[in-house]
Amino acid sequence: MTAEQMEQKYSHLWAKDGIRGIAVGTGWLPLVHAFLLACEHARTLDVKIEIRQIKEKLGGLRVYWQGPAGTSRSGQHTDLSAPKTPEQDLVDAIDYHDSALIVMARHTCDVCGSKGSMRNLSGLLAVRCDIHANRDSQ
Numbered sequence: 222m223t224a225e226q227m228e229q230k231y232s233h234l235w236a237k238d239g240i241r242g243i244a245v246g247t248g249w250l251p252l253v254h255a256f257l258l259a260c261e262h263a264r265t266l267d268v269k270i271e272i273r274q275i276k277e278k279l280g281g282l283r284v285y286w287q288g289p290a291g292t293s294r295s296g297q298h299t300d301l302s303a304p305k306t307p308e309q310d311l312v313d314a315i316d317y318h319d320s321a322l323i324v325m326a327r328h329t330c331d332v333c334g335s336k337g338s339m340r341n342l343s344g345l346l347a348v349r350c351d352i353h354a355n356r357d358s359q
Contacts, residue, residue, distance in 0.1 A: 236271040244276040246331030268311040280346030282326035288312035
């Protein structure tokens with residue numbers, strides 16, 4: 222599935238204001254798709270997840286999203302077994318998924334999806350496999 226197809230299929234997940242879109246290499250699209258599926262599932266459980274933007278920045282994958290009012294993204298990943306509201310529980314689950322997505326992207330070529338590593342391509346940072354390590358092989 223292309224980025225444009227994902228943007229259309231999951232248009233109900235995008236925030237109505239601000240920047241919208243998916244701006245990543247083809248190799249990262251399966252990771253993005255998995256994240257969007259998790260967000261869509263949260264929506265089916267009546268938890269409003271809004272995605273603002275998914276992009277590459279400084280060689281890493283960035284996902285900008287927010288949960289419903291009254292929930293927070295701690296970044297400290299608290300104990301998932303602790304009692305919480307259902308909304309906070311699902312926001313925590315999406316937050317974990319977001320973190321896993323970012324880590325997986327650090328080791329995935331953004332061009333082809335193979336095993337990759339961070340490369341400095343004449344000042345451009347990108348995660349690339351050995352085959353795509355040359356900047357011109359995008």
